[in-house]
Amino acid sequence: MHPKVKTFLSITSFLIIFIFFHYFGWLGFIENSFRKVITPISKQIYTVTAKIREGKNQISDISELRKQNEELKRKLKKEKVRSAKLQQALEENRRLKKSLGFFKQKDYEYTSAKVVGRSIQQTADTLIIDKGFNHNIEKGDPAVVLNGVLIGKIVEVNPDSSVIRLLHDNQSKVAVTIAGKNQSIGLLEGGFGINIYLNYIPQNKDISVGNQVISSGLSKKVPRGLVVGTVKAVEKEPYQPFQRAIVKPITSLDKIEHTSIITEIN
Amino acid sequence: MKKGVLNTIKIVGFSFLVFFSHLFFTQLLSAPVSAFNIVFAVLVLTILALESGVVVWISVLIHYLIELYSAPPFGIILFSSTVSILAAYWLYRYVFTNRSWYTAGVLTALSILIYRGMYLLILFINKVIIKEEGMILNKVVLAFGYEILFSALGAVILFFIFSNFVPSLSKKEVKSSWFQISK
Numbered sequence: 059m060h061p062k063v064k065t066f067l068s069i070t071s072f073l074i075i076f077i078f079f080h081y082f083g084w085l086g087f088i089e090n091s092f093r094k095v096i097t098p099i100s101k102q103i104y105t106v107t108a109k110i111r112e113g114k115n116q117i118s119d120i121s122e123l124r125k126q127n128e129e130l131k132r133k134l135k136k137e138k139v140r141s142a143k144l145q146q147a148l149e150e151n152r153r154l155k156k157s158l159g160f161f162k163q164k165d166y167e168y169t170s171a172k173v174v175g176r177s178i179q180q181t182a183d184t185l186i187i188d189k190g191f192n193h194n195i196e197k198g199d200p201a202v203v204l205n206g207v208l209i210g211k212i213v214e215v216n217p218d219s220s221v222i223r224l225l226h227d228n229q230s231k232v233a234v235t236i237a238g239k240n241q242s243i244g245l246l247e248g249g250f251g252i253n254i255y256l257n258y259i260p261q262n263k264d265i266s267v268g269n270q271v272i273s274s275g276l277s278k279k280v281p282r283g284l285v286v287g288t289v290k291a292v293e294k295e296p297y298q299p300f301q302r303a304i305v306k307p308i309t310s311l312d313k314i315e316h317t318s319i320i321t322e323i324n
Numbered sequence: 325m326k327k328g329v330l331n332t333i334k335i336v337g338f339s340f341l342v343f344f345s346h347l348f349f350t351q352l353l354s355a356p357v358s359a360f361n362i363v364f365a366v367l368v369l370t371i372l373a374l375e376s377g378v379v380v381w382i383s384v385l386i387h388y389l390i391e392l393y394s395a396p397p398f399g400i401i402l403f404s405s406t407v408s409i410l411a412a413y414w415l416y417r418y419v420f421t422n423r424s425w426y427t428a429g430v431l432t433a434l435s436i437l438i439y440r441g442m443y444l445l446i447l448f449i450n451k452v453i454i455k456e457e458g459m460i461l462n463k464v465v466l467a468f469g470y471e472i473l474f475s476a477l478g479a480v481i482l483f484f485i486f487s488n489f490v491p492s493l494s495k496k497e498v499k500s501s502w503f504q505i506s507k
Contacts, residue, residue, distance in 0.1 A: 106348075107351040178350065
């Protein structure tokens with residue numbers, strides 16, 4: 059046998075045996091040891107890179123800041139009246155938060171988790187969190203932030219860590235509808251970069267800019283009513299079988315530090 | 325024995341360094357530049373510098389660490405990446421005849437092409453057998469296209485940087501190839 063063929067066969071055999079060892083659970087101790095070493099360092103890297111990214115945004119905004127400064131000086135004169143109105147708005151906000159208190163109203167069981175890293179693969183948009191199946195997390199569980207804003211789903215679970223596939227990942231798919239409608243209206247799919255697309259919207263469905271997009275409950279384990287975002291643009295061509303919309307997420311998917319995983323819907 | 329242990333420690337240390345660099349740059353860079361596959365760029369430069377099959381085992385360790393936190397089923401990334409690095413090593417030894425910036429770029433692009441081709445094939449077979457939800461192929465291919473482009477560019481840039489510090493990268497003669505070109 060040619061030496062190159064021998065080398066190829068021996069390496070592939072080693073890999074196949076190694077992969078089987080993983081699935082039998084014989085590498086569990088080694089893998090958990092590696093994760094215990096990697097996770098704290100990954101957390102630090104995530105924190106540092108988040109600060110650098112924030113700094114970059116601030117530098118590019120300096121010229122904008124000068125303009126805003128001028129604008130704010132003019133607005134200061136109207137501050138007293140605005141302040142009174144803001145007080146009223148704060149009171150209303152507090153009342154709304156109470157009534158919308160997500161996990162108190164809904165009968166969901168959840169686990170809170172901290173984000174310790176993101177996108178270990180270049181072509182994926184994922185987050186790594188510090189909780190896993192030891193904390194009742196399972197594959198497919200939805201991840202939310204704030205008051206029920208859906209950011210993604212669990213795709214990989216380890217004993218003490220998990221991977222969330224974010225909504226704008228190119229493999230992400232969630233059945234959604236427009237708030238106020240009963241039927242599932244389309245499929246929310248990630249694009250490349252930060253865009254989220256609402257695809258397969260029937261031509262006879264009414265959808266317009268500003269509509270709020272929520273989960274329809276049709277996706278496995280994702281309950282109805284989780285807020286996703288608002289419609290930013292609609293593409294409707296009469297010769298196409300379906301409409302398409304671009305959805306802007308409610309929250310920036312780049313700056314998430316904590317999340318809650320819905321583990322059970324009662 | 326002592327030298328063997330020392331070499332093993334160097335290999336493991338280097339692998340962890342590359343892994344954490346990968347984490348850092350993937351999280352720091354914005355799309356589409358974040359598609360830059362620093363692991364493959366560094367591994368190709370290591371092939372050029374060391375001319376040794378040990379690079380394949382370095383790749384196994386690095387991609388095993390990546391597998392611990394990846395979404396696709398375990399084994400797909402590890403298998404595809406190892407076979408593609410092995411192919412890159414053979415391409416370098418028996419097809420490409422010099423250490424130059426364009427060799428670094430083309431070899432990186434080819435190795436990632438082989439890697440992603442195998443990755444898609446195994447993922448597709450896995451989804452058909454296990455009957456999971458399908459892939460959105462056009463977006464995935466676009467993402468891989470950006471990865472090949474930025475990784476090849478990144479490898480060229482890294483080649484110019486490291487050729488100032490790594491003497492073997494600045495040599496033009498390649499040992500044990502079918503064609504030899506002396507400086």
